[in-house]
Amino acid sequence: MTGHEVLRVFCGADGRFGNELGVVLDGPALAAREERQALAGRLGFSETVFVDDASRGVIDIYTPTLRLPFAGHPCVGTAWLLGVPELVTAAGTVSVRRDGDVTWIAARADWAPARTLREFGSSGQVDALEVPPPGEWVYAWARTDEGAGDALGIRARGFPGRDDGIDEDEATGAAALLLTAELGRPLVVTQGRGSQIFTRPLADGMVEVGGRVSR
The missing domain is CATH 3.10.310.10 (Diaminopimelate Epimerase; Chain A, domain 1)
Structure with a gap:
């Protein structure tokens, strides 16, 4: 199985809780959408991110059963992990900023x-x-x-x-x-x-x- 990081996103002020996120850093190793969907299903997180280009922040997001053009906790978690100024999702480009221990993303509601x-x-x-x-x-x-x-x-x-x-x-x-x-x-x-x-x-x-x- 392709290696992956597991993050907790949206932790409480005491560092507990947060939603688990799987991040596959070597996305190109699983290029086919069917392979990605299968791995996301096996991992079983609410979302799993495949990083296609870490330097540019290009990502692909999956639930256990479907692909998402955009999702919040995958973008916040991956932005924190990669340290990039923006992420490129299927829905559009998501800007990133940091304020203390909080990582922020900006996106459109639609x-x-x-x-x-x-x-x-x-x-x-x-x-x-x-x-x-x-x-x-x-x-x-x-x-x-x-x-x-x-x-x-x-x-x-x-x-x-x-x-x-x-x-x-x-x-x-x-x-x-x-x-x-x-x-x-x-x-x-x-x-x-x-x-x-x-x-x-x-x-x-x-x-x-x-x-x-x-x-």
């Missing part, structure tokens, strides 16, 4: 795969949810008072609904990006067991998504 953004009245309601049946990608969220400055605090859980072994996504950058575009303000999202995602809308229609990354 690059993100569709999700159902379902608001609940409290974080307790979100916490109490059972995993819904497959068929719909649901991002369940509620407002909290845990933001900072002008950022809105959000409690969220993500349910991919693909029936591919990933019943719940620990941290979902693309869904947080879509929610930021809808609400039009910066967010501090606590998702899953305690992962943390930062977002902010930009003046040019782009949205920044940031988080901490660890091996």
Whole structure:
């Protein structure tokens, strides 16, 4: 099996949690899409990245069952690992910046795969949810008072609904990006067991998504 790195993306402030990400640094060793899809399925992470050109940041993203033009936590994690100023995805070029221990990417909301953004009245309601049946990608969220400055605090859980072994996504950058575009303000999202995602809308229609990354 081709060697790969395993990162945790969108870790909490204490360095725990985060969504696991597989990164295959020698992408050209598995050039065929079918080979990449098969390996992503065997690895079983919510997403696996194949790096086709490390110096230029050219990447290819897969879930266990399908290819994605863009996804948030793969871009944040791979940007941190490669240390590049931008990533080239199938959806478009993603700019990268770093601020302390947070790695930020900027992308357009219409690059993100569709999700159902379902608001609940409290974080307790979100916490109490059972995993819904497959068929719909649901991002369940509620407002909290845990933001900072002008950022809105959000409690969220993500349910991919693909029936591919990933019943719940620990941290979902693309869904947080879509929610930021809808609400039009910066967010501090606590998702899953305690992962943390930062977002902010930009003046040019782009949205920044940031988080901490660890091996």
